[in-house]
Amino acid sequence: MMPIPRSEITPEHIFLNRRRFMIGVGSAAGALALAACTAPIGSVSTGESAAASPDATSASLSLDGDLPAALAYGDPYASSTTDELGDSLNSFQEITNYNNFYEFTTNKQQVAQLAEQFEPYPWEVSVTGLVKNPQTFSLETLLTDFPQEERIYRLRCVEAWSMVIPWVGFPMSLLLDAVEPAAEAKYVKFTSVLRPEQMAGQRNSRFPWPYVEGLRLDEAMNPLAIFATGMYGKLLPKSNGAPIRAVIPWKYGFKSIKSIVKIEVTDIMPTSTWTNLAANEYGFYANVNPTVNHPRWSQGTERRIGESGRRNTLMFNGYGDEVADLYEGMDLQANY
Numbered sequence: 001m002m003p004i005p006r007s008e009i010t011p012e013h014i015f016l017n018r019r020r021f022m023i024g025v026g027s028a029a030g031a032l033a034l035a036a037c038t039a040p041i042g043s044v045s046t047g048e049s050a051a052a053s054p055d056a057t058s059a060s061l062s063l064d065g066d067l068p069a070a071l072a073y074g075d076p077y078a079s080s081t082t083d084e085l086g087d088s089l090n091s092f093q094e095i096t097n098y099n100n101f102y103e104f105t106t107n108k109q110q111v112a113q114l115a116e117q118f119e120p121y122p123w124e125v126s127v128t129g130l131v132k133n134p135q136t137f138s139l140e141t142l143l144t145d146f147p148q149e150e151r152i153y154r155l156r157c158v159e160a161w162s163m164v165i166p167w168v169g170f171p172m173s174l175l176l177d178a179v180e181p182a183a184e185a186k187y188v189k190f191t192s193v194l195r196p197e198q199m200a201g202q203r204n205s206r207f208p209w210p211y212v213e214g215l216r217l218d219e220a221m222n223p224l225a226i227f228a229t230g231m232y233g234k235l236l237p238k239s240n241g242a243p244i245r246a247v248i249p250w251k252y253g254f255k256s257i258k259s260i261v262k263i264e265v266t267d268i269m270p271t272s273t274w275t276n277l278a279a280n281e282y283g284f285y286a287n288v289n290p291t292v293n294h295p296r297w298s299q300g301t302e303r304r305i306g307e308s309g310r311r312n313t314l315m316f317n318g319y320g321d322e323v324a325d326l327y328e329g330m331d332l333q334a335n336y
């Protein structure tokens, strides 16, 4: 186990990474094109909101062109070449060609190809349960009503590989605030899309579809928890959970559920797909923790994709300053 020097994870550095993007003025027309998936997206450009970031420089992202072009690989944009620890970003190519997305296949290198037939537009996310203001959000509403910003995060898979990924998205807390959780709300349950006709892996009954996940409400409200709508300045690629997925950077990757269609606020601890499959191996919390090994392998080190050799795994994946207080007084060995 490696202690994390406080100096290495100053919140300032993280905040500097939180460059904001705004969907441009052309977004109304663009969003309609997005929904219909028939017309060019027009000028859906994400220009920076100067007020939003202390280090704002002029950088503009262009999602101009037809939807397929907007999603096409090439010209990936990120505000920095590293995360706040100085670790290099993984390339767009790496991030989109080494995926866990069992709805398509268990072969990480074949997800991208099999996901081509998936149609993420139009899209809606319903938010219900113990809330005062249940709502169904269209993708264009999610993109335009919530401020989109860049978050460069490490992603640590429970299988002991990792990447550094420049997401674009917005805090989960903003969406939850919008639906106004009731006083008795304690947890949030997420459900992925069920579309076996477009998702080859869902025709495999080895797994209980749809994929589900959950968080404690206070975990979901933590400022680091986001819904990602993009990556490298582009709309979220299909292989990474288009058009909207969770990213909870201090937890093992399986908690970061992809292609979300349903969010339910509840007072009952939700189960999750991986807990259902093997509760002794994958618990509800799944916080990255180098001192709690998986029953079948060590969690002390990890392989950063693109690097040879191994790195030490950091407690809470290096985000302890921001999330450790969520677990104060808890036995993290028992609550794995």
Ligand SMILES: Nc1nc2c(c(=O)[nH]1)N[C@H]1C(S)=C(S)[C@@H](COP(=O)(O)O)O[C@H]1N2
Pocket: 095, 098, 099, 100, 101, 102, 103, 155, 156, 157, 158, 192, 211, 239, 240, 241, 252, 253, 254, 255, 256, 257, 258, 259
């Ligand atoms: N719906 C769904 N979400 C999912 C998965 C999945 O198979 N289905 N895999 C999880 C796992 S194990 C990991 S490590 C991350 C991988 O995200 P990435 O492919 O964007 O790197 O997605 C998570 N979210």
Ligand SMILES: [Mo]
Pocket: 100, 156, 157, 158, 159, 252, 253, 254
């Ligand atoms: Mo994973």
